[in-house]
Amino acid sequence: MTEPSTALVPVPTPLLEVRALLMRFGGLLAVDGVAFDVRANEVFSIIGPNGAGKTTVFNCIGGFYKPSGGQILLAGENITGLPSHRVARKGLVRTFQGVRLFKNLTVLENLLVAQHMQVKNGLLSGLLITRAYRRAEQAAIEHAKQWLDFMGLREYANREAGNLAYGHQRRLEIARCMITRPRLLMLDEPAAGLNPQEKRDLALMIDRIRREYNIAVLLIEHDMRLVMDISDRILVMEHGRPITVDRPEAVQSDERVIKAYLGEE
Amino acid sequence: MLAQLPRALIAAVFAFVILAPIFGLKLVRQGMHSALQPHWNIVLWGCAAVFVVQLLHPWLARLFARVRLPSVPALDEEHHLWAWAAVVLLAVVWPFFGGRSAVDIATLALIYVMLGLGLNIVVGFAGLLDLGFVGFYAVGAYTYGLLYYWAGWSFWECLPLAGAMAALFGFLLGFPVLRLRGDYLAIVTLGFGEIIRLLLTNLTDWTGGPDGISGIPSPTLFGLEMTRRASSPEGQTFHEFFDMPFNPDHMVIYLYLLALALALVTLLVSNRLLRMPIGRAWEALREDEIACRSLGLNPTRIKLSAFTLGAMFAGFGGAFFAARQGLVNPESFTFIESALILSVVVLGGMGSQVGVILAAVALTVLPEVVREFAEYRMLAFGFVMVLMMVWRPQGLLPMKRPQVDL
Ligand SMILES: Nc1ncnc2c1ncn2[C@@H]1O[C@H](COP(=O)(O)OP(=O)(O)OP(=O)(O)O)[C@@H](O)[C@H]1O
Numbered sequence: 140m141t142e143p144s145t146a147l148v149p150v151p152t153p154l155l156e157v158r159a160l161l162m163r164f165g166g167l168l169a170v171d172g173v174a175f176d177v178r179a180n181e182v183f184s185i186i187g188p189n190g191a192g193k194t195t196v197f198n199c200i201g202g203f204y205k206p207s208g209g210q211i212l213l214a215g216e217n218i219t220g221l222p223s224h225r226v227a228r229k230g231l232v233r234t235f236q237g238v239r240l241f242k243n244l245t246v247l248e249n250l251l252v253a254q255h256m257q258v259k260n261g262l263l264s265g266l267l268i269t270r271a272y273r274r275a276e277q278a279a280i281e282h283a284k285q286w287l288d289f290m291g292l293r294e295y296a297n298r299e300a301g302n303l304a305y306g307h308q309r310r311l312e313i314a315r316c317m318i319t320r321p322r323l324l325m326l327d328e329p330a331a332g333l334n335p336q337e338k339r340d341l342a343l344m345i346d347r348i349r350r351e352y353n354i355a356v357l358l359i360e361h362d363m364r365l366v367m368d369i370s371d372r373i374l375v376m377e378h379g380r381p382i383t384v385d386r387p388e389a390v391q392s393d394e395r396v397i398k399a400y401l402g403e404e
Numbered sequence: 405m406l407a408q409l410p411r412a413l414i415a416a417v418f419a420f421v422i423l424a425p426i427f428g429l430k431l432v433r434q435g436m437h438s439a440l441q442p443h444w445n446i447v448l449w450g451c452a453a454v455f456v457v458q459l460l461h462p463w464l465a466r467l468f469a470r471v472r473l474p475s476v477p478a479l480d481e482e483h484h485l486w487a488w489a490a491v492v493l494l495a496v497v498w499p500f501f502g503g504r505s506a507v508d509i510a511t512l513a514l515i516y517v518m519l520g521l522g523l524n525i526v527v528g529f530a531g532l533l534d535l536g537f538v539g540f541y542a543v544g545a546y547t548y549g550l551l552y553y554w555a556g557w558s559f560w561e562c563l564p565l566a567g568a569m570a571a572l573f574g575f576l577l578g579f580p581v582l583r584l585r586g587d588y589l590a591i592v593t594l595g596f597g598e599i600i601r602l603l604l605t606n607l608t609d610w611t612g613g614p615d616g617i618s619g620i621p622s623p624t625l626f627g628l629e630m631t632r633r634a635s636s637p638e639g640q641t642f643h644e645f646f647d648m649p650f651n652p653d654h655m656v657i658y659l660y661l662l663a664l665a666l667a668l669v670t671l672l673v674s675n676r677l678l679r680m681p682i683g684r685a686w687e688a689l690r691e692d693e694i695a696c697r698s699l700g701l702n703p704t705r706i707k708l709s710a711f712t713l714g715a716m717f718a719g720f721g722g723a724f725f726a727a728r729q730g731l732v733n734p735e736s737f738t739f740i741e742s743a744l745i746l747s748v749v750v751l752g753g754m755g756s757q758v759g760v761i762l763a764a765v766a767l768t769v770l771p772e773v774v775r776e777f778a779e780y781r782m783l784a785f786g787f788v789m790v791l792m793m794v795w796r797p798q799g800l801l802p803m804k805r806p807q808v809d810l
């Protein structure tokens with residue numbers, strides 16, 4: 140009773156909190172009671188066999204699906220069921236399992252479109268090319284340049300995004316997210332289709348982004364080395380259900396996890 | 405070629421099924437009785453034509469593939485500007501030397517240029533299939549007509565309001581509708597265009613019903629009327645002010661120049677829009693709506709902006725149309741009109757402004773030039789459309805988006 144309790148120190152609200160998430164497609168429970176939280180500045184990974192429901196969790200968090208049940212809180216604020224563009228504006232952006240760039244726009248323009256929300260410009264100021272408009276447009280281009288440099292894509296700035304090499308497309312997609320100045324970056328299998336060198340670069344890049352921009356990263360990935368390397372904590376899913384949430388070392392030696400990956404036999 | 409035989413036969417049979425009731429039997433009155441008069445010749449010829457074309461289809465396709473339409477010579481930025489300046493200068497100067505009817509036709513062409521460029525924002529830039537564009541055109545025309553009739557407003561007072569009203573209608577319609585995908589949107593907008601027309605026809609007390617409103621005055625030039633006599637004792641006319649003999653050509657030229665100015669404004673604005681963030685957002689939205697949403701772009705709002713802007717230009721066009729005709733009635737705003745404007749956009753090359761201008765001019769001027777073939781106008785029109793879709797589905801001059809370069 141008289142113990143000076145550390146429990147009284149308020150636990151900081153996690154950046155993202157997912158409670159008892161449920162997603163039903165007809166008779167299929169694609170996500171069944173998934174719960175986890177992502178703390179500020181953390182790299183949190185979701186792993187699991189194909190069809191485990193990882194992407195579906197992303198879609199629910201991002202507002203692309205309306206969850207059948209459960210809650211999603213962003214910094215304590217309930218964002219369950221919010222339309223996806225509103226979720227994105229709250230600082231929660233994602234990449235897609237299959238790259239979704241604007242293929243006919245140039246690399247630079249992909250980054251400009253992503254800043255659409257930041258560049259507050261009325262139609263009229265754009266039509267009349269006012270000073271404020273030009274300044275905002277220039278600032279958007281400068282900001283885009285920064286990210287092109289960060290990703291090593293400067294020389295491709297004027298190329299159509301669809302013509303980029305696959306690895307470059309992946310990087311551009313991440314840049315396009317980052318240019319919206321998110322709080323939480325969600326990456327769906329960013330290493331898929333990359334060669335070993337590119338995977339190492341990706342790991343470094345994720346770590347650098349997280350440190351320099353002070354954001355949290357929510358990651359879905361099948362490449363175990365990458366996941367174990369950069370994750371602070373990992374959620375393992377199977378058949379829509381969460382198996383465990385733990386540190387990488389603990390997950391690696393968890394029997395349930397090994398079973399899920401190797402099968403029951 | 406033998407492989408094509410079954411296909412050709414089936415096509416010929418279908419042609420027969422379609423042609424027979426339309427052309428095959430004609431109802432003629434013979435005194436008291438009606439009689440069916442067969443015209444099998446024309447049907448058989450039609451079927452034969454379909455059969456042959458289908459039989460030669462692969463070969464024709466190869467032939468067409470080899471034909472190349474000239475592409476526009478690439479001009480650099482500076483030459484581009486000069487070229488435009490020259491075209492505009494020519495467009496301003498020629499009516500003073502051209503014949504009156506030629507100038508009149510050119511004015512009509514410019515109205516379609518304007519409407520085409522307006523619809524191009526919706527269809528070409530934002531990729532929204534709008535089949536009820538003429539509804540907004542009607543809103544613009546009736547805004548002027550009604551305000552003149554009930555409140556005596558002048559053209560220049562009504563012009564901005566006509567644009568605003570049409571934009572408001574576009575906004576109010578677009579808001580619930582733009583969540584729909586392609587085909588649904590097309591159907592709803594089609595219905596909207598018809599509703600507007602039916603309203604105008606049936607609200608007889610307000611709109612004059614099928615007869616519409618007549619006696620709508622032409623635009624004035626800085627308060628000077630372009631008529632023989634001023635409409636009110638204190639009014640002044642153009643020819644009195646400049647102490648010239650009255651010449652009805654002045655009015656025709658003035659209307660032409662006004663239409664030119666309106667078309668140019670539409671061109672400049674839509675050209676600007678394409679280079680603005682909103683223009684990029686339209687393109688992005690056309691490519692991948694989900695990616696747009698994932699970046700915080702609100703698809704409904706972005707589509708709505710295109711829809712509203714397009715409607716606004718239709719409204720301006722409508723007000724001008726009312727002023728030029730001197731009367732408005734629902735007849736002018738049928739679905740065919742929407743279809744014509746849409747084909748201007750599609751033929752020109754969706755999104756391509758130069759293409760739309762050329763197509764608008766071609767579609768209005770050509771039928772006037774070959775008046776003798778007026779009966780075949782729709783036939784030729786359909787033929788050209790089919791050919792274009794086979795041969796050059798991207799339109800006369802496919803769109804080339806301006807890029808931001810680093
Ligand atoms: N829109 C949908 N409609 C119906 N079923 C869906 C839908 N989206 C996903 N599913 C189903 O939900 C289950 C989970 O799919 P999900 O894409 O989330 O798996 P995943 O863990 O991302 O797999 P992978 O590693 O292959 O990407 C699958 O059985 C899938 O078929």
Ligand SMILES: [Mg+2]
Nearest residue numbers: 193194195236
């Ligand atoms: Mg997946």
